[in-house]
Amino acid sequence: MRVIWEKEVAAEEIIVSPRPVWKCRSCPAYGKSPSCPPHAPSWREARELVQHYKRALLIKFSINSENFDEEKRKVLNYILKREEELFKGGNFYATALFPGNCNLCEECEFEKSGKCKMPSKVRPPIDAVGIELSKIVELDFSESVLYGLILID
Incomplete structure (x- = not known):
């Protein structure tokens, strides 16, 4: 996993x-993850x-798709770490969103069992809450990348 870039976007550019x-309804993780619908907050x-x-931090990650689960786990932990750093820096309502389940x-x-081992670390996926990622970044499906989003202030 490698961070390609981090950039701020105006919250008003985020379309929900x-x-x-x-689209989540066709995902194999639908209903099986504490982060995914129907457990995620609604799009409304x-x-x-x-x-x-007012703003959000969009993060683009390059991953090795051959080790997808491990790479994605690193991405999720990085996003949680950045959320914590932003919180400690005075952005008390910094809220991270994951790339997928x-x-x-x-x-x-x-x-x-229906019980999560890490409920304080689980964040909803960007798309599970209705954020249209393609409205804030140009998606190129030939890239092996993931995106994270942290609402800042």
Whole structure:
């Protein structure tokens, strides 16, 4: 995993709609992860939340797709670390969003028992809350990349 870039975007550029959430319904992780729908906040809640922020930090990561789960786990931990740094820097409402479902644990206890081992670390995916990533970054599906987003203030 490598950070390609981090850039600030105006929160007003973030479009929230039901379209990404509908795509979630076809994902194999739908309903199986504590971060994913129907456990994630609704797109309407997310739209209201985004309206209370002025800016966000968009992070682009390069990953080795041959080790996808391990690489993604590193990305999620990096995003959580950046959220904590922003919080400690005075952005008390810094809120991170993951690229896709949570896979912080190698084996998801939530899938077995409905109980998460790390509920304080789980964040919803960008698309699960209705954020249209393609409206704030040009997506190139030939790249092996992931994006994280942290609402800042």
